Amino acid sequence: MPIETPFHPRTSEHNKSLDWKDWGGYFAANSYNVVNDFEYFAFRNSAGLVDVTPLFKYRVTGKDAAKFLTRIMVKDINKLKINQATYCCWCDDRGMVVDDGTVMRFGEQEYFVTAADPSYSWFSRLVKRLDVQIEDLTDSYGALALQGPTSRDILKNMCDADLDSLKFFWTSSAKADGFEFKISRTGYTGDLGYELWVRNEDALKLFDAIWEAGQHYNIRMAGIKALDIARIEAGLVMNGVDYHSSLHALIPEQMSTPYELGLGWMVNLERDPFMGQRALKEEKKNGSRWATVGIDINWPDLEALYYKHGLPPHTENGAWRRSIPIYHKQSRSKQIGYATSGTWSPSLKKNIALATIEIDYADPGTEVNFEVTVEHQRKAVRAIVGKPQFFNPKRKRSVLKK
Amino acid sequence: MSTKYDAIIIGGGHNGLINAAYLAKAGRKVLVLEKRHVLGGAAVSEEVFPGFTFSVCSYVVSLFRPHIIRELDLVKHGYNIIPMDASFQPLPDGDLGLCRWGDASRSRREIARFSKKDSEVYGEFSKVMTHMAKFAKEVIDHPAPDVASINPKELSSLLRMGKVFKNLGPELLHMNTKLLTMSSADFLDLWFESEILKGPMSVSGIIGTFLGVRSPGTAYVLLHHYMGELDGAFRSWGFSKGGTGGVSMACANAAKSFGAEIRTNANVAHVKIKNGQATGVVLANGDEIDSKIVVSNLDPNRTYLKMIGEKHLDPEITAEIKRYKLRGSSGKVNFALSGVPNFCKKREGLDFMKGDIAVVPNVDYVERAFDQAKYGEFSERPYINIVVPSLTDPTLAPPGKHVMSCFVQYAPYDIKEGPEYWPKLSEKFGDAVQETIKEYVPDIDSLVEHRQVITPWDLQETFGLTEGNIFQGELTLEQLLFQRPISGYAKYKTPIKNLWMSGSGTHPGGGIMGSGGELSAKLILNERAI
Amino acid sequence: MKNYDIIIIGGGHNGLTTATILAKKGKKVLLVEKRNVLGGIAAGEEFHPGYFTSGLLHDTSGVRQDVIKELQLEKYGLEFLNERADVTILSSSGKHVTIKADENATSASIAKFSQKDAQAYKDYKDFLNKISRVINDLMDNPPPNINVDNLTMASLVVLAKKGLKLKGLGNKTMMELLKVAPMSVADFLDEKFETDFLKAGLAAPALYGSYAAPRSAYSTINLLLWECASRNHIKGGPQALINALEKAATAAGVTIRTSAEVEKIVLEESGSIKGVRLKGGEEIYASKVAASCTPKETFLNLFDDFEIDYELDFWISKIRSRGTTAKVNLAVNKIVELNGQNIEYARTGNNFNEMEKAFDPVKYKEATSNPFLDIHIPTATDSSLAPEGHSVVSVLVHHIPYDFAEGWSEAAKNKLGEDVLNILEIYSPGIKKSVEGMEILSPEDFEQRYTLTEGHIYHGEHFVDQLITRPIPACLSYSTPVNGLYLCGSGSHPGGGITCAPGSMAAAAILK
Numbered sequence A: 001m002p003i004e005t006p007f008h009p010r011t012s013e014h015n016k017s018l019d020w021k022d023w024g025g026y027f028a029a030n031s032y033n034v035v036n037d038f039e040y041f042a043f044r045n046s047a048g049l050v051d052v053t054p055l056f057k058y059r060v061t062g063k064d065a066a067k068f069l070t071r072i073m074v075k076d077i078n079k080l081k082i083n084q085a086t087y088c089c090w091c092d093d094r095g096m097v098v099d100d101g102t103v104m105r106f107g108e109q110e111y112f113v114t115a116a117d118p119s120y121s122w123f124s125r126l127v128k129r130l131d132v133q134i135e136d137l138t139d140s141y142g143a144l145a146l147q148g149p150t151s152r153d154i155l156k157n158m159c160d161a162d163l164d165s166l167k168f169f170w171t172s173s174a175k176a177d178g179f180e181f182k183i184s185r186t187g188y189t190g191d192l193g194y195e196l197w198v199r200n201e202d203a204l205k206l207f208d209a210i211w212e213a214g215q216h217y218n219i220r221m222a223g224i225k226a227l228d229i230a231r232i233e234a235g236l237v238m239n240g241v242d243y244h245s246s247l248h249a250l251i252p253e254q255m256s257t258p259y260e261l262g263l264g265w266m267v268n269l270e271r272d273p274f275m276g277q278r279a280l281k282e283e284k285k286n287g288s289r290w291a292t293v294g295i296d297i298n299w300p301d302l303e304a305l306y307y308k309h310g311l312p313p314h315t316e317n318g319a320w321r322r323s324i325p326i327y328h329k330q331s332r333s334k335q336i337g338y339a340t341s342g343t344w345s346p347s348l349k350k351n352i353a354l355a356t357i358e359i360d361y362a363d364p365g366t367e368v369n370f371e372v373t374v375e376h377q378r379k380a381v382r383a384i385v386g387k388p389q390f391f392n393p394k395r396k397r398s399v400l401k402k
Numbered sequence B: 001m002s003t004k005y006d007a008i009i010i011g012g013g014h015n016g017l018i019n020a021a022y023l024a025k026a027g028r029k030v031l032v033l034e035k036r037h038v039l040g041g042a043a044v045s046e047e048v049f050p051g052f053t054f055s056v057c058s059y060v061v062s063l064f065r066p067h068i069i070r071e072l073d074l075v076k077h078g079y080n081i082i083p084m085d086a087s088f089q090p091l092p093d094g095d096l097g098l099c100r101w102g103d104a105s106r107s108r109r110e111i112a113r114f115s116k117k118d119s120e121v122y123g124e125f126s127k128v129m130t131h132m133a134k135f136a137k138e139v140i141d142h143p144a145p146d147v148a149s150i151n152p153k154e155l156s157s158l159l160r161m162g163k164v165f166k167n168l169g170p171e172l173l174h175m176n177t178k179l180l181t182m183s184s185a186d187f188l189d190l191w192f193e194s195e196i197l198k199g200p201m202s203v204s205g206i207i208g209t210f211l212g213v214r215s216p217g218t219a220y221v222l223l224h225h226y227m228g229e230l231d232g233a234f235r236s237w238g239f240s241k242g243g244t245g246g247v248s249m250a251c252a253n254a255a256k257s258f259g260a261e262i263r264t265n266a267n268v269a270h271v272k273i274k275n276g277q278a279t280g281v282v283l284a285n286g287d288e289i290d291s292k293i294v295v296s297n298l299d300p301n302r303t304y305l306k307m308i309g310e311k312h313l314d315p316e317i318t319a320e321i322k323r324y325k326l327r328g329s330s331g332k333v334n335f336a337l338s339g340v341p342n343f344c345k346k347r348e349g350l351d352f353m354k355g356d357i358a359v360v361p362n363v364d365y366v367e368r369a370f371d372q373a374k375y376g377e378f379s380e381r382p383y384i385n386i387v388v389p390s391l392t393d394p395t396l397a398p399p400g401k402h403v404m405s406c407f408v409q410y411a412p413y414d415i416k417e418g419p420e421y422w423p424k425l426s427e428k429f430g431d432a433v434q435e436t437i438k439e440y441v442p443d444i445d446s447l448v449e450h451r452q453v454i455t456p457w458d459l460q461e462t463f464g465l466t467e468g469n470i471f472q473g474e475l476t477l478e479q480l481l482f483q484r485p486i487s488g489y490a491k492y493k494t495p496i497k498n499l500w501m502s503g504s505g506t507h508p509g510g511g512i513m514g515s516g517g518e519l520s521a522k523l524i525l526n527e528r529a530i
Numbered sequence C: 001m002k003n004y005d006i007i008i009i010g011g012g013h014n015g016l017t018t019a020t021i022l023a024k025k026g027k028k029v030l031l032v033e034k035r036n037v038l039g040g041i042a043a044g045e046e047f048h049p050g051y052f053t054s055g056l057l058h059d060t061s062g063v064r065q066d067v068i069k070e071l072q073l074e075k076y077g078l079e080f081l082n083e084r085a086d087v088t089i090l091s092s093s094g095k096h097v098t099i100k101a102d103e104n105a106t107s108a109s110i111a112k113f114s115q116k117d118a119q120a121y122k123d124y125k126d127f128l129n130k131i132s133r134v135i136n137d138l139m140d141n142p143p144p145n146i147n148v149d150n151l152t153m154a155s156l157v158v159l160a161k162k163g164l165k166l167k168g169l170g171n172k173t174m175m176e177l178l179k180v181a182p183m184s185v186a187d188f189l190d191e192k193f194e195t196d197f198l199k200a201g202l203a204a205p206a207l208y209g210s211y212a213a214p215r216s217a218y219s220t221i222n223l224l225l226w227e228c229a230s231r232n233h234i235k236g237g238p239q240a241l242i243n244a245l246e247k248a249a250t251a252a253g254v255t256i257r258t259s260a261e262v263e264k265i266v267l268e269e270s271g272s273i274k275g276v277r278l279k280g281g282e283e284i285y286a287s288k289v290a291a292s293c294t295p296k297e298t299f300l301n302l303f304d305d306f307e308i309d310y311e312l313d314f315w316i317s318k319i320r321s322r323g324t325t326a327k328v329n330l331a332v333n334k335i336v337e338l339n340g341q342n343i344e345y346a347r348t349g350n351n352f353n354e355m356e357k358a359f360d361p362v363k364y365k366e367a368t369s370n371p372f373l374d375i376h377i378p379t380a381t382d383s384s385l386a387p388e389g390h391s392v393v394s395v396l397v398h399h400i401p402y403d404f405a406e407g408w409s410e411a412a413k414n415k416l417g418e419d420v421l422n423i424l425e426i427y428s429p430g431i432k433k434s435v436e437g438m439e440i441l442s443p444e445d446f447e448q449r450y451t452l453t454e455g456h457i458y459h460g461e462h463f464v465d466q467l468i469t470r471p472i473p474a475c476l477s478y479s480t481p482v483n484g485l486y487l488c489g490s491g492s493h494p495g496g497g498i499t500c501a502p503g504s505m506a507a508a509a510i511l512k
Helices: A008-014 A037-045 A065-072 A120-127 A151-156 A200-217 A224-233 A277-286 A299-308 B014-025 B066-071 B104-112 B116-140 B152-166 B170-181 B184-189 B195-203 B220-230 B245-257 B300-308 B315-323 B363-374 B419-438 B456-463 B515-526 C013-024 C065-070 C103-111 C115-140 C153-167 C171-180 C185-192 C196-207 C219-229 C237-252 C295-301 C310-317 C352-363 C410-427 C443-450 C464-468 C501-511
Strands: A019-023 A026-031 A047-051 A056-061 A085-091 A097-107 A110-115 A133-136 A141-147 A171-176 A179-184 A193-199 A219-221 A290-297 A324-327 A335-345 A350-358 A367-374 A377-386 B005-010 B030-033 B045-049 B052-055 B081-083 B087-089 B098-100 B238-240 B261-263 B268-274 B277-283 B288-296 B330-337 B356-359 B383-387 B402-409 B448-454 B499-501 C004-009 C029-032 C046-048 C087-090 C096-099 C255-257 C262-267 C273-278 C283-291 C325-332 C345-347 C372-376 C391-398 C435-441 C485-487
Touching (some): A008 A200, A037 A219, A056 A065, A056 A120, A097 A171, A120 A133, A141 A200, A151 A200, A171 A200, A200 A219, A335 A367, A350 A377, B005 B014, B005 B277, B014 B515, B045 B448, B087 B195, B098 B195, B104 B116, B170 B220, B184 B220, B195 B356, B195 B363, B268 B288, B288 B515, B330 B419, B330 B456, B363 C352, B419 B456, C013 C501, C087 C196, C103 C115, C115 C171, C115 C185, C171 C219, C196 C219, C295 C310, C325 C410, C372 C410, C391 C410, C410 C435, C435 C443
Parallel strands (some): A047 A219, B087 B356, B288 B499, C087 C345, C283 C485
Antiparallel strands (some): A019 A026, A085 A097, A179 A193, A290 A350, A290 A377, B045 B052, B268 B277, B330 B448, B356 B383, B383 B402, C262 C273, C345 C372
C-alpha cells in the first residue's frame, strides 16, 4: 500500500476527484479535478502546485563527495558551484542510462541528488574506498513544485530568499515564518518555476504559507496528469516511460545511452574517467542505434480520417503513456520507431509525442507515418520528426535583477 | 479373458488423476486405483477433527502447470486457487518482523527496516531470476532429453535446451551454473546482506530435501518463485479452496467427465507381469484386473521393488534403484485452534498472516537445524512454514476457529534409533514445534484444541511415500532430468514393457505441478502404446 | 619508455613457470616478489632454528610433467618420481592402511581388514582409470571458450569434441560419471566401501581447501579431479621444485627481484597496461603484466577505485575464497612415528561424521577442537631439514575458519596448536613432550605472509562454478578485460595446488 506524503492532509482536502495513483510507493494525485485542463493552464498562466515528494532524494557528503559524483555522473560535477544545480543522468559501464535527476550543491562537501528510482543501493555500491556518505532523505523530506509565471511572486510574498536574482538551475536557502527550506529554480514543466525542499515536520507550514501567498496569484493544485502534458511539451524524458533504467531492463533493446535519449549535450567525454565513458566514446565513434525525438503529428490528416466516418476530430483527454508504432513515410510495413508518450498540446493546439526513432530517420524534418486508431480502425497520419522540445518560453530563464 | 481397460493407473494422487484424465480425454478406457479411502495422495483434504478440514500434507499450490488447467478445463471441474499476498517472517519478542507483499514499494519499505541496500537490490535480483526461469520452464515442460542417446530426436531436444542457454548471454550462463550448483545461502550472498531476508528466501531451496541452506545444489529451487511470471500466471502461489485436495478433486472430476473410472480402497499388491510385460494388476484382496498398460504413480522405490519385484528385474537395475535416494526430511503438524494465532500483535489487521509464515529468523538458524538432523535427530528448533488457510477460506473451520498447518523441517526419516522408532517420538516432535511457535505466539497452548502430528514414518506408512520423502525422491542433480529416477528409464518407462510411471519420482520432480502425469500421458499417446 | 616486455607479479611456482617459459621464448621478463624469498606457498621455511618445512603445501603429485620437460627442470637438479608418494590413512583405533601407487599392493593391505573394501578399491581405481583421460584432458588444456554471444561453428566443434571424448568413455562409464559427479563424496564412497576410516581418508583430499564437508554435494568432483591429476611427486617437496625453477628462470634470463612489493598496477591513459609501481614509488614499465597473486588481490588491491569496470569489480569481489586451512609446524626432538610406522605422509579423518563435525563450526565462524589433519613429516626422507635424530612434523589443519568470530589472537592460535597436538598424541604417544618448537599459522597468517586473500590456499574455492569458468567468465583464458593484463596464478584454470598448470597455460596464452 502506498503511504501518504507529509502534505497529504492538505492534498487530500483538495483532491475532489479522488483520483490517486501509486508513485514510488506514495499516494500521488493524478488529477485534483475530473477535468484537468485547468491544472495544466495554471502552469502556463499562473502557478500550479505539485506534491513531488515521491522523488527519491539523497544527500551526498564527505571529502570525496564531488569526486564521487563526478565519477558516476556523465556531467563533471566538480564544476558545480555552491548553490548551483544541474540536470544530469548516470550510466552503467556499458554507457546505458541508469536514471536521471537533479544534482544540487548545498555546501563545500554537501550535495543533494534527486532520482526517479530508488538509488541508494546503486550509489553506495560505487562508493568503494572514497570518503563519501550517502543519506536517503526520501522519507524525511517533502518536496513541492511551484511552476508557472506567477510562481516567483508567490514565493517572494512568503519567504526571504532573493528570488529576483536567483537564476535558472541555481538554489537558495529560504526562511519563512518560523521554518526554513531550500529553493531550487528547477522543475519538470519547462516554465518559470521552483522546487521546494523541506523537512517533513515543516511540510504543512510550507504548504500553508505558499497556499496563502498564492491566493492573489491564482495558485492551483496540479496533479501528475497535468504535469505530464507540460513535461512532454518541454521535451523532458521520463524514466520508466520514455526509457528504462538499465538496472531493470531485461534485454539490450530496452536500454538507452544518453545520446540515444537526447541527453548527449550533458556528456563531456574528454574529462576524468566516469562510469560509461569508454562505452560512450565507442558510441560517439561508431554511432548510436536510435534517437529520442519530438513528433509533430499532422492535424488535417487526422481530421480527415474522422470526417470520413462523419465524426468531428477527437483528442485524448490529457497525456498518454503507451507505445505507438511509427512507420516509414512510404511504407506502413516498415516500422522505424515508436512513440513512448504524447499529448494533445493545449497551448500549441496540436498532437505531439516523444518517440524513439532509428538513427537514420531521426533528422529534424524527416517525414514519417504515425499510427492512429480512428473509429476502431488502425490508420496512419503524416508526422514530422523534430527536436523533443515543443515549448520553451523566455520566462523560464528570465532574471529580474542581475 | 478380454482386456477391459486400456490403462490402469496405480495411485490416485494428482499426477495419477491427471494422467488418467489425459488418457481418457483421448478416448482410452482408464481405471484409477487408490489404496486409501480418499483421493489425492499427498494433495489431499481431510476433516481430521470434526469441523476442521486440513490440507493434510501438501498445503500450498505453486507451480501447477497452467496449460494443464487449460487443457483439462479444470476450473469447470472445481479448480479454484485463492492467491496468497503476503509472506511473513516473524521475529521473537514482539518485533514487527518482515512481511513481503505483492506491492513492491511496500515490500521495499519493509526490507529497508533491515537493510536499505537489500530493499533496492530485491528488484534487480528478481530481474535476473526471471531471466533464468525461462530455462527452468523449458526443463519442466518437456520430457528430459536423453544424454546417452545419439538419435536425432534427442539431439534436437538437447539443442532446444541449448538454445535457451544461448539466449541467456555469457553472464547469465555463468549465473546459471552458479544457480544450478551453489548453495542457496551462498547464492543469496551474491546480492543480499540482511539475515531476515536471506533466511526465508534461502529455505525455498531445501524444502523436502535432506540438505541445508549451505549445502551446494540448493540454489536452483529459488527459481521456482519466479516461474509464475513466465507462465502468465502472476501470484501463482495460493491456497486451493477447500484445501489442497481441491486440486486433486478437480483432476478427478475432469478424468471422470472424460469417462475414466476411479476406485478408492483398492490396494494394489503388485503388477501382473507375463513374459516381461505388464498385463494388469493384482489387488491385495487377490482380485486381478487386466489392462493393456499399467501406469504407476507410486515412487520409484515402490514401483520397482514392490509393484514389479526384484525377481523381474535385472540385478543391475535393482542396484541402480536402490541407489535412488529418498531420505525424507520433513514432517507436518496440523493444529485445530480455538482462535487466531497472532504472530505479531504489533501489526494492524491480519493481512500479514494470510500468506505463509516462515519461522526462520536467519540463515544460521536453519543451518543449525540441519546440523542436528545430520546426526540423526529431529531439529529442536526447526524451520517451520506455517499457513492459516482458514483466514482466507473460512469454510475450513467452525466460525471464529482456525486451522493452522505447519510444515516442519528437519525431521529425518532415518533417526538415530531407527525409523520405526518414530511413532514413539511423534508427540515429542509435536511439542518441539509447538514450543518453537510459542516464541512467536505466546498464547498458543491455550488456543490448541487438537493437534495432528505427521512424521516421516507416517508419510511412508499412511501415504505410501517411501522414507517419507514428499517429492518421491531427493531433488538433487544426480536424480534429476535424464537421471530421474534412473538413467535409461527417465522417460516414464520402466524395464517392464507396458509399465509406465507418472509420479513425482519422474521428471521433472515433486511439488503439485502435474507435469509427471501430463508428460507421461502425452508420451503414452504419442508412442501409441494404447 | 619500456623496461621489459612483461612483468610477472609473484614468485611462486606459477609465477616462475610463466616467467621462465616467456623468457625462453625470447621475452624480456621481470619477476617481482614481495617476500625476500621465492616460492610463495611452495617455499620451505625455517620455522624454528634449525628446523625446515619443505613448503606450506606439501602435495607435489599434480606437478605437470610437460612443464618439467619444457623447462628442463631435471637439468637443474629436480628429481621427478613418476608415481604418487605413499600416504597412510590413520585411524584413531590404531588401524591404518597405506595407499601406494601400486593398487594391487594397496588392495592387499585393505584386505587385511575388509575383503569387500579390497575389491571396492580395485573397482574404484578401475573407474578412475577409465575417466582419467577425460579429466586430465580438461585439466591439461585451456578451458574451451564458451562465448555464447558468438557461438561459432569452430567453437561448437571444440565443444562437440569434448562431448565426444565424454562419449568415448563408453555409455556406461559416462552415465556413471554424470551420476556420481554431483554427489557428495560421502554418498559416493558410502556406496562402495564399508570401512569408515578408509572412506574418510580417501575423501579427505576432496575437502582440503574447500568450504565443504563430506556430505556436501559436488565434493565428488573434487575427489575425481584430485585422484586423476595426482600422478607423480618430487623428491624434496615443493622447495625442491622452487630451487629448480629458480635456476631455470635465471638461466633463461629472467630478472628476479625479491623484496619488491607491487603497490599498484599502472595504466596508460587509454586504459592499457603501462607497468607497475613498487612500494617506495619506483615505477617499472612494460606493456604486459601477468599476475600470479589471487584475482581478488590483483583487481581489488592493485587498482584504484573505478579503474576497472563495475561489472568486473562486482564479479571479482564475488569470488568465493573462504579460507578453511591452518598450519601447525612442529620441531620434535626425536624420530616421529605414527601408529608405530615411520611414514612421510599421513591423513586423519576417522569417519564422515567426525569430518562433517569439523566443518560445521566454520559455518558459524567458530572453530572445531577436533580438526582432521594432512600430515607431512619431511624428515622421514630428508634428514637435513632438522638436527640429527630430530623430526619436522608439518600439519595442514582442516577446517579452520578465516573469519573466526573470536579473532585469531595468540591465545586462539595456541589453542589450535594444543588441539592438533592432542590429536597427534593419539597416533604418536609422547610426541607432546618432545616438541621443542611450534609454529602456528592461522588462515589470517596465510593472508598476511603469502598475500592469500582470505587465507585461501587455492586462490579461490574449487567449486563447480568456479572451476568451469575460473575465475570469472570475463577472465576465462588468462587474459582480462584490462588490455595487457594476464592472470597466471592458481585463481585461473585449472586451479590451485602445486601443479604449475595455470602458469604454463597462461604463458601459452600470452605468447598467442
